[in-house]
Amino acid sequence: MSLPNKSNEKSNLLITADQEVETSAFTTKLEDFVNWSRKNSLWPLPFGTACCAIEYMGVVGSHYDVSRFGAEVVRFSPRQSDCMLVLGTVVEKMGPVLKQVYDQMLEPKWVIAVGVCASSGGFYRAYHVMQGIDEIIPVDVYVPGCPPTPEGIIYGMMKLQEKIKKGGIVRARDRHKVTGK
Numbered sequence: 737m738s739l740p741n742k743s744n745e746k747s748n749l750l751i752t753a754d755q756e757v758e759t760s761a762f763t764t765k766l767e768d769f770v771n772w773s774r775k776n777s778l779w780p781l782p783f784g785t786a787c788c789a790i791e792y793m794g795v796v797g798s799h800y801d802v803s804r805f806g807a808e809v810v811r812f813s814p815r816q817s818d819c820m821l822v823l824g825t826v827v828e829k830m831g832p833v834l835k836q837v838y839d840q841m842l843e844p845k846w847v848i849a850v851g852v853c854a855s856s857g858g859f860y861r862a863y864h865v866m867q868g869i870d871e872i873i874p875v876d877v878y879v880p881g882c883p884p885t886p887e888g889i890i891y892g893m894m895k896l897q898e899k900i901k902k903g904g905i906v907r908a909r910d911r912h913k914v915t916g917k
C-alpha cells in the first residue's frame with residue numbers, strides 16, 4: 737500500500753477551489769453592480785396633470801405588467817421615488833410646484849417627459865403653458881406622442897435603464913445642464 741502524496745493532495749485541493757469559484761462566484765466593478773441594481777429597481781413618481789396620466793395607468797395595469805422591469809412600486813412621495821414621470825400639460829403656474837417636488841427627490845434621480853405636452857408644450861403654443869419641462873428640471877428621456885402608447889412609455893423606461901446602465905455614479909446636477917429661466 738502506497739502512502740498518499742502530499743503535493744498531489746494540495747494541487748487537487750487548489751483545483752477544487754478554482755472550480756468552486758468558477759461555478760458559484762463572479763467578479764465585476766462596483767460601478768456596474770450599483771448601476772445594475774439602480775436600473776432594475778426604479779420607483780416612479782407620476783406627476784400627472786392631464787390625459788397622458790391615463791396612459792400611464794394602463795402601463796401599471798396587469799396587461800403591460802411594468803413589474804417586469806422592477807418599476808411597479810409607484811410612489812406619490814418624492815422622498816421615496818427616484819424616477820419622476822411628467823405626464824401631461826404643465827402650465828406656468830404649476831412650474832414651481834413641479835420644481836419643488838423634483839428638488840425634494842433624493843439623489844440619484846431621473847426624469848422622463850411623457851408626451852409632447854411635457855416635452856415641448858405640444859400644441860399649446862400659449863403664454864400660460866410651459867414649452868417643455870426642461871426649462872426648469874433636467875430630463876433624461878423624452879417620450880413622443882399625443883398620447884404616447886403604453887408601449888411607448890415602456891420603451892422610454894427601457895431607454896432610461898440603458899442610460900443608467902452606461903452612466904457612472906454621478907449626480908443629476910453634473911449629468912445635466914438645465915437651461916433655466
Ligand code: SF4
Nearest residue numbers: 787788851853882883
Ligand atoms: S400629449 Fe396629448 S395626451 Fe398627453 S397630455 Fe398632452 S394633449 Fe393630453
